[in-house]
Amino acid sequence: MAHWAVKIPTRTPGEQPRTGVQWFTYPASRFPGRSDVVEKVREDVATEDAVRHRSGAVADVDAIKVVWHDDLL
Template sequence: MAYWEIAVPFTSPHGGEGIHYFTYPLDSCPVPSAAVRAATADAVSEDAVRHRRGAEIAAHSSTTILRTPALW
């Protein structure tokens, strides 16, 4: 099954940096902009903020990739 992978960079309160990944099936987000909107909304959810231990996201710097299963 093909899916969108959105990589959202973040910076921790102590200056550390990292990437928070979000994935969405292609059938629920048929265009990249829909996946980015979903990831931006999910990135500021309580669960995501708790997962990152309060780190701030830089959603404007996100990267979107379409992943597909191997065909062999």
């Protein structure tokens, strides 16, 4: 199944910038365009679950990287 993979650099307060990353994936069937994915990930990164998953580290949404994966084998 084709999907988008989104990599968001994270920074733990008090440490050097970009000390980790958080990944999100979205199916291409629900999010056909890159702009759709960027809009959705900006919403999702602020959710309580996402913040808890990255242990409170700050997500750098201005440095996201969106990659298309076509899973045809």
